[in-house]
Each structure stands twice: as structure tokens, then as C-alpha cells.
Amino acid sequence: MTGPPNKRQKREEYKKAQVDFKASANGPGGGKIELPKKKFYRQRAHANPFxxxxxxxxxxxxxxxxxxxYPAFAKNQDGDGAASVMTQEVEVADIxxxxxxxxxxxxxxxxxxxxxGLFFLNPTYILPN
Incomplete structure (x- = not known):
């Protein structure tokens, strides 16, 4: 015995119903198209960049x-430009x-x-210049 359909299946059925509804809306007796329903879409607070x-x-x-x-704090170790060391360490990290x-x-x-300072998310808005 199968349980209720999962969210993905519901979402696919909803999309198919919308396509069928749009096709019938072009003909006689077409109806009003509804806005997407929140229950069919998963919202995520963030995405793990890794x-x-x-x-x-x-x-x-x-x-x-x-x-x-921090190139201003880099010092060449042997003078050939290959290996560099930091003259000062990072002490504070704000994740x-x-x-x-x-x-x-x-x-x-x-x-x-x-x-x-590390900020992993893309901004959801754009600041004016």
C-alpha cells in the first residue's frame, strides 16, 4: 500500500495541471490562472557553498x-619570490x-x-549606488 504523494510528485502534478489549464484557457470557456501555491515550493534559508x-x-x-x-603583509622567505610568509597572523574571524x-x-x-569577514550568501537585494 502506498502512502500520500510526496512534495515533488505534488509539484509535478501542479505544474502539469497549470499547463493543461493554460491550454484550455486559450479556448472557449478559459479560466483564471492562479498564483503559485507556497506548499509546492521548498524555501531554503541558505545554501552550503561547499x-x-x-x-x-x-x-x-x-x-x-x-x-x-593579505599581500601587504606578505614577506618573501628566500628572496626568489616563490615562498611567502605572513608578517602578521589573522586574529579575528567573523563568520x-x-x-x-x-x-x-x-x-x-x-x-x-x-x-x-566571511559572508557566504548572495544578497537577495541590490543596494543603490
Missing amino acids: SDHALTYPASPGDLNWTTH GCGFGGLLVALAPLFPETLML
């Missing part, structure tokens, strides 16, 4: 080449910083501290 993309990321913080992110309000507030309090 599962949605093929990003290469270091196994540990020690494996990360920080000199690409999910949004527009960076906390980092902007902390910057005057800790002027000699390197800070990093």
Missing part, C-alpha cells in the same frame, strides 16, 4: 595561503559577517589586528 560548488579549500588553517588575501558591521566597529579599537 556542497553546492566545486571549491578547493584547505584541510586546515595552516594549509591556507594567507598571502593571497557570517553580513556587511561587516562588527568588523568596522572593531577596527578602530584594534588597529594593529588583522581581521577577516
Whole structure:
């Protein structure tokens, strides 16, 4: 015995019904097209960038080449330009910083501290220039 249809199946049935309804709306006795129903669509708060993309990321913080992110604090180790080391370490990391309000507030309090803000989501709106 089968249970009730799952959401994907309901959504497909709904889409097929809308296509059939639009086709009949063009003929005599056509009806009004309804807006999409929320129950047929799954909303997600965020997407995990590591599962949605093929990003290469270091196994540990020690494996990360920080000199690409902070070139002003990079110092060539042997003078040939190949290997670089950081002259100062990143001490504060704000994960999910949004527009960076906390980092902007902390910057005057800790002027000699390197800070990093990470925000993974695409903005759902566009700011005016």
C-alpha cells in the first residue's frame, strides 16, 4: 500500500495541471490562472557553498595561503619570490559577517589586528549606488 504523494510528485502534478489549464484557457470557456501555491515550493534559508560548488579549500588553517588575501603583509622567505610568509597572523574571524558591521566597529579599537569577514550568501537585494 502506498502512502500520500510526496512534495515533488505534488509539484509535478501542479505544474502539469497549470499547463493543461493554460491550454484550455486559450479556448472557449478559459479560466483564471492562479498564483503559485507556497506548499509546492521548498524555501531554503541558505545554501552550503561547499556542497553546492566545486571549491578547493584547505584541510586546515595552516594549509591556507594567507598571502593571497593579505599581500601587504606578505614577506618573501628566500628572496626568489616563490615562498611567502605572513608578517602578521589573522586574529579575528567573523563568520557570517553580513556587511561587516562588527568588523568596522572593531577596527578602530584594534588597529594593529588583522581581521577577516566571511559572508557566504548572495544578497537577495541590490543596494543603490
